[in-house]
Amino acid sequence: MASVTPRFPKLPEKSQLSLRDQICELISAAITSESLAHDRPLPSCRELAEQLDVSRNTVFAAYNRLVDLELLVSRDRSGYFVAPQVAALKQAQSRKSGMTRRAVACPVSFQPNNLMPVVNPLDWNAYPYPFIYNQIDPDLFPVDGWRECTRQALGRKQMPVWASDSVESDSPQLIQQLRQRLLNTRGIYADDDEILVTLGSQNALYILGTIFAQSGKPIALEDPGFFGARNAFRLAGSELIGVAIDGDGIIPSAIPAGCQLVFTTPSHQFPTMVTMSQQRREELLQAAVSKDFLIIEDDYEAEMNYVAQSSPSMRSINQTGRVIYVGSLSKTVSPGIRLGFIVAHRDIIREARIARGVMMRHPPTIVQEIVALFFQLGHYDSHLRNIERRYNKRWHAMNRALTKHLGMLQRTESEGGTSFWLTGPDGFDASELAVRLRGEGVLVDRGQDYYLNENDRRSFRLGFAYVPVSKLETGVQIIAKEVKRML
Template sequence: MSSTTPRFLKLPEKSSLSLRDQICEVVSAAIMSDALAPDRPLPSCRELAEQFGVSRNTVFAAYNRLVDLEFLVSRNRSGYFVNPQMAASQNAQSENEALKPGPQPCPVSFPPNNLMPVLNPLDWNAYPYPFIYNQIDPDLFPVDGWRECTRQALGRKTMPVWASDSVESDSPQLIQQLRQRLLNIRGIYAEEDEILITLGSQNALFILGSIFAHTGKPVALEDPGFFGARNAFRMAGSELVGVPIDSDGLIPAALPPECQLVFTTPSHQFPTMVTMSEKRRRELLAAADEKDFLIIEDDYEAEMNYVAKSSPSMKSMDETGRVIYVGSLSKTISPGIRLGFIVAHRDIIKEARVARGVMMRHPPTIVQEIVALFFQLGHYDAHLRNIERRYKTRWHAMDAALTKHLGMLTRTASEGGTSFWLTAPKGFDGAELAARLERKGVLIDRGRDYYLNYDNNRSFRLGFAYVPVCDLEDGVRIIADEVTALMG
């Protein structure tokens, strides 16, 4: 019985998988979609190797991997066939699908939640110029170092450390590394019971919002500000009050009376990238004592400073325990790792730990152990130096491109970070600009989404961490053409 090579089997144009795994993905997907006949042999290793332009050994390894996964069976002198059990299960699934009723309407209606979703397309990284926030260049990630740490963490000697439940504690190794390699650089001394590991800063903010929501007092936030914090506090049931900012950051004199929490991003104000002056930080600390509120300091992109030294953290200046420090490893390691932390008075951490346990028990301990090794073996420090150097180059290239092509717009003064904030004259439609640019392969962040009442549409944000430095000016030139057309 001869096989006919299915010409629809094609390797993806872009894939991070090895060639063997790409072949596994393509063949298994064809099996799951019932596109391969169970009674006919698959193409021989030689035939499929010629079709894909790979070696016969690669196809042989892929077929044997699919045999191990029970997608295929190997028959002596006949070749490889779809596993009959797999074919039977697919037929049963198809029959069940045919019997399923159509989609049913939801039995309850939901009021508007007033939350701000992430609006970027799912395939944002397929766009030529994705100038959007919170993305990192994957080419800068130290894969070999991460692989080494993962291998060590998965060893049998260390398995008991991460295999058990740990609701009441976090990785002691990670806590120690954070104290020694992150917090002390920011001038912060904290005991082990004053630190809580979270699933990124977003999770940290929701935990804090939840444990303080019972007070019934409003939460004050920068306006414009981080919509993730806005969402977290709204989900927790808090009333929100916007506080304006200027070239020095949040304005303490504009704080509302009787607020319980004040959320601020002093290192690089989110989204304008303004750095809060030391004088303004002391004013805010004094106001916290005088008006009896707590400050949540999100130390956003504190490491990314290119034209000035990093300002001291507010937590390091705090003498009364009123500052709750929130940090994340999303920018310095990877957003996909989803690890952050809270540093606060031990009584706050104790309540936060209980709330975290109710929400999701604890962040994956294996990830904590891998990250602890990543710090301990020096990979983090080397990686941080590398991305600081690379992002500094991009920041200066972006600064020059904006000066050259978008000088007609107002740009906030910035000392670093991975984005720029631009504002057009009155009457400008930033949402229309975003829509027009998307059709040309350029993604930007709409400024209106950062305002508490979505009432300012003149601004937009350009993040450059993912865009290669050689493409920055071309992308900015496209933006400038559309801005000029809209202002015409």
């Protein structure tokens, strides 16, 4: 029978304290570090005596000493518990100042890496104006629909579907819904064995980076570009080459020969938000054939167009099988659900499935089943129409506010999405701007993080998906005031 009581480390072989006091020190340290649940009993005298190889009387004496010190309480027929007043105090202290732990030297050392971490604070949603990207407005999430799908998925009849081992396979229901309700809206028609479900697009990119790293050929990326892709490919061991962009997106003629993959975000270039023209897409596809590389198309926010129709996906117009399509539900449903997908030639998907199996076997089946129902019962279509309408309103409000208050900065032309990219004149330091604005309750994404060498500090990004329409202009005014000071 599995034990549900805590286990403690052995007592030190040499100590100046008596056995009773050593046990008191051991338990009080666990209480201080909040390692003991306040609603679960400590081991019985017999259990702890066996754990520590001491007598039951010694443990009994230690427990009673801790009761006298008001660290523990004894409950008839239940055992010893952390005293309620101690638990409450520790929780309050933890919320106020964070836990302090005994410093222990790491037994290994790591060399500095060149990965780009996410620099936003964990409590970003506590700021009055969090203009940061990749966040959704929780008020727009269809809680009732999600609850209904969860209830159905958790039903006894559905339990065998998600409770058993799926080996390395995906939910057939989810694959079907992706094909019928999402991919076909982007002009993509794929068989089941040409689709792989992932833990978001970040996981998809790391899987692709892993299976192509063995070729030894470099990967070309937009510069500036998505640092998540940069991290994924670097961690997989690939050499990276930055390729310049312009008002049409990545420049095909600037892609050097010898690349295995080219990563691009044609619907809304990440982070400048420019949309790749049809002519540029055709040029890139022709370059893929002439220079013998594959294209990874990250089609994020393709649905979020407010001044023009969405452009067709590159995979839908490609006839050579050279486009690997990556998508996710993070922007349309929730980033916390962590579901994405890859659409590619079945040989690529076969290798990717093996790599994914090594990493995590498969994404949680229960989540896949819930999302499949979310599509099947019409909640996704309804939710997508709602957020498109809401984000359309916010985009236009933000566009007006930027035109009115930040006209002194250069702004790239975009057709939609949930962010704007602004650039200052030579000498302008947007990274310093981000630091100053944080002190005023405003969060922005600093632009230098998106450059391969982090060598351009003039730009910054403003995401507006989380900020209500009523607060957009006020937030932009605060930004404009600080920009004017710096200029």
